[in-house]
Amino acid sequence: MPSSSGPSIGTITEGGRVTQVGEGQEADESAPPVMTFGAPTAGEILAERYELVEHINNDSAGRLVWRGVDVILRRPVAVVLRYPGGDSATEMLQAAVAASRVIHPNLVGVYDAIDEAERAYVVREWVDGQSLRDLATEGPLDPARATAIGNAVASALAAVHATGMVHGNVHPGTVMISAEGRVVLADARTDGADSQENDIRAVGGILYFALTGHWPHAEAPLRGATAGHGRAAIPDAVRDASGGIAAPRQVRAGVPAYLDDLTMDLLDAEIAPPSSDVLAAELARLDVPAEEEHYLDNSGPLRFAADTEEEPSPLAAAGGRKVAVGIAGLLAVALVGLLIGISALGDDKEPQNNAAATPTATAPAGETTPAAATVRKLTVKGVRIIDPDSKNRSEVDGANKVIDGDEDKGWETETYNRPNFGNIKKGMGVWLDLGEPHSVKSVQAVLSGTGASAQLLYGTANPPSTSSGDKQLVAGYKTPIGQPFEEHDGTTMTFNGFDVDQKYQYLLFWITELPPSEGGFKLGVQEITVQGS
Numbered sequence: 001m002p003s004s005s006g007p008s009i010g011t012i013t014e015g016g017r018v019t020q021v022g023e024g025q026e027a028d029e030s031a032p033p034v035m036t037f038g039a040p041t042a043g044e045i046l047a048e049r050y051e052l053v054e055h056i057n058n059d060s061a062g063r064l065v066w067r068g069v070d071v072i073l074r075r076p077v078a079v080v081l082r083y084p085g086g087d088s089a090t091e092m093l094q095a096a097v098a099a100s101r102v103i104h105p106n107l108v109g110v111y112d113a114i115d116e117a118e119r120a121y122v123v124r125e126w127v128d129g130q131s132l133r134d135l136a137t138e139g140p141l142d143p144a145r146a147t148a149i150g151n152a153v154a155s156a157l158a159a160v161h162a163t164g165m166v167h168g169n170v171h172p173g174t175v176m177i178s179a180e181g182r183v184v185l186a187d188a189r190t191d192g193a194d195s196q197e198n199d200i201r202a203v204g205g206i207l208y209f210a211l212t213g214h215w216p217h218a219e220a221p222l223r224g225a226t227a228g229h230g231r232a233a234i235p236d237a238v239r240d241a242s243g244g245i246a247a248p249r250q251v252r253a254g255v256p257a258y259l260d261d262l263t264m265d266l267l268d269a270e271i272a273p274p275s276s277d278v279l280a281a282e283l284a285r286l287d288v289p290a291e292e293e294h295y296l297d298n299s300g301p302l303r304f305a306a307d308t309e310e311e312p313s314p315l316a317a318a319g320g321r322k323v324a325v326g327i328a329g330l331l332a333v334a335l336v337g338l339l340i341g342i343s344a345l346g347d348d349k350e351p352q353n354n355a356a357a358t359p360t361a362t363a364p365a366g367e368t369t370p371a372a373a374t375v376r377k378l379t380v381k382g383v384r385i386i387d388p389d390s391k392n393r394s395e396v397d398g399a400n401k402v403i404d405g406d407e408d409k410g411w412e413t414e415t416y417n418r419p420n421f422g423n424i425k426k427g428m429g430v431w432l433d434l435g436e437p438h439s440v441k442s443v444q445a446v447l448s449g450t451g452a453s454a455q456l457l458y459g460t461a462n463p464p465s466t467s468s469g470d471k472q473l474v475a476g477y478k479t480p481i482g483q484p485f486e487e488h489d490g491t492t493m494t495f496n497g498f499d500v501d502q503k504y505q506y507l508l509f510w511i512t513e514l515p516p517s518e519g520g521f522k523l524g525v526q527e528i529t530v531q532g533s
Contacts, residue, residue: 076126089120096122106156108186128179133172136213143259146210151283152183154203158276161196168194170202172209200273204266211248375441378530382433388470389425402528407446410526419513419521429510437503440532442496448524453513456482456495477508
């Protein structure tokens, strides 16, 4: 009996009871009924391991969904059976094999997949909760929760896409929210009918649905599925005479402009979407507690691109929404959180002394204009490596090489098998203490190679240099600062455009993605310098 892993399952709630339903490929109303030959019974043990406890429902592809127990590990499982097995179960089992290769906290766990000829079944994680589809029947979600769900889905897709695979089945029925608040994506398909780009655009659909309770993809057969089987009826988006959808802010009050813009950009076929990891990083940046949302009102989302400084109209007018074109912007501007690292402006030249200011034509006689503050290389009083997800803290040594003035020597990470720190860390960072608050003009980092992703963050906390202290520090440093990509030669990144009225003492250069290196992925930070006054 071949064994692997399978697609994930969605959930529905019936009569107040939380149940699970496999969210397979949608079945139309003419789909044949499930065969009853060899039908399972409560108490039956499959593969000498999985005891069937309760028949929950049938999913949209006509598969039987049971709640079961793994009698060896004594844990609850979901068992999805299909009659017959063999060729008719090929797609289900292939999806199981593919899903088993990706382990991520936002993907439903897949344990086993078995074909017994007359029936095939997949054993998966049991998740107590609701699908987004059913959660939204209680009304649209608040923007913070919608952002958190979108972030989880994009993170799951980033893990799937990193393997070169496509999920191909992202919709409100395959997004599950557990009773503890965990968000997981379920039921990938392997029939090659979709693309990574469509996966990413589907995140826009998830955001739109969470914010409005309406599904924006008219071509998707969500509304035609039989009620009670997988993809239940979902209201279509509000549309104008030409078929254009109304923006979330037109449908309901209280949707922030930055979230409205991002959602509509993802749904706009004329704007190339970002990669899933870039989108996940942007949604993570926007996923802040409600009491901290005020700073986003000013910085806004990191838009894909903009050809005007005017705020794009949220209206879905007949010729299409007024939006910016080109993903280069989100890969550039949306990477205030994500792409290639920082590096100090400058050189070690002595600061130039400003000559005394002279009266201007508009200044009263006898008065002079104030002298401009001298911009100079600031002294970094303290530096350390931030590594909140490591237990042995083997990579925190060598931080002083980042500020020693020698670009040939630097601190470097270990080598990982994936650019996202092997999928075991959210990131690592270099923390700088300027000794006292300063006005900052620019920050520049020289890196060992091209292709890294990083952002510059600001905070006020200075906890101990321990794993728990690093977790506390990262949790408190949520505000991206400085506008990058003004000067960039591949391994040098300058952040400038700082708020002239703001002073900074603690800065965090936070790395989220490593560039290719011999034997895997790693990054060296050769030098970081800060210019200011």
